Amino acid sequence: MIHPHTYIHPNAKLATNVKVDPFTVIHQNVEIGEGTWIGSNVTIMEGARIGKNCRIFPGAVIAAIPQDLKFGGEDTLVEIGDNTTIREFVTINRGTNDRGKTKVGSNCLIMAYSHIAHDCMIGNNCIMSNNTQIAGHVEMGDWAILGGMCAVHQFVKIGAHSFVSGGSLVGKDIPPFIKAGRQPLSYSGVNSVGLKRRGFTVDKINHLLDIYRIIYNKGMNTSQALEFLEEEFPATDERDEIVTFIRESGRGIIKRWSKNSVDEDIAD
Known part of the structure; x- marks a missing residue:
């Protein structure tokens, strides 16, 4: 299940039925659960903990060091739950001393070109649509959905079961169970359909x-x-x-x- 044109560090821990496509690099101090597929040209760096039955598409970079000038090289993690799909060219950075990890829950869909910065906490069953950019320390509750090309300010909290329309600039917290839209971003009713x-x-x-x-x-x-x-x-x-x-x-x-x-x- 491991293509010969991949590099996997001897200290990385992969379950026996993990499938890794060619030209992917997996660094040391990485753990990947059973049934997960890693596409070609993926880079999984030190500190990644990836669950079972995940799918990581070509070009993704998981667990690169934070884009934070305060980061001092401390040992931190990226944790990704089970059954989560990470599409092409997604980047997910490790945590800092603040929380020690960046976390993405189970059953999430992170669409192409999205970025999840250091110390973010993403719940279960969340969807981030294409080109969504999330700054550091952001929290998303379970079942929250971000439309395409959303930009989320650092330290923002997005409540469970909320829906944020595409192209939104999110600078304030979004309470649970609601829709957020318009410009500036505003309360647009309860997310009754979801x-x-x-x-x-x-x-x-x-x-x-x-x-x-x-x-x-x-x-x-x-x-x-x-x-x-x-x-x-x-x-x-x-x-x-x-x-x-x-x-x-x-x-x-x-x-x-x-x-x-x-x-x-x-x-x-």
Whole structure:
């Protein structure tokens, strides 16, 4: 299953049924789980931990050192879960001392030319469409989807089950269960289509709609809306996840779009 025109360091640990195509280079301190296919011209560098039944397409570079001037050569990792597909020319950098690793979950699809920087934490079942660029320390919850050519600022958090439209510049945190679109990036409703596909009931989706109406449509500031939700809404997993996400947001959450919306970073 290993083509003779590959180079695999003697200290790399590959399961017996890993398939590696020609002209690929696998460095030392690499572990690859059973059933994984590595295409041609892939470079897997020191510190990669790749799960079972993954597919890594030609030209990808996994576990290169961070593009971070503070990086001092410390031993760090890239961890990739099971059944994840990494398409052509994707780059995933190792972590730094901050988190010690960059992590991509299981059952993810990382499309061509995407970049995942150091210390990112990508959940399970996530999709990053073509040419998506994610800066360092970004967190994506399970089932989050980024449209093509999104650019995500460092330290941004993207909530579970959210959907971000293609070409978006993501500079604020995106709460879970919602759609984000327009320019500047704004709240565009609950991700009801995606939630239905994942088995959410109509009642649960309506519950989420009611929560986000309080946050975005009732004229309250964020603190007032969260207090109202905790006092007036029944405690559910979804309510608590949303409230906790917003309370812990370091960059602030995206706003509701209006005709008078402006990009705060470029406004006069």
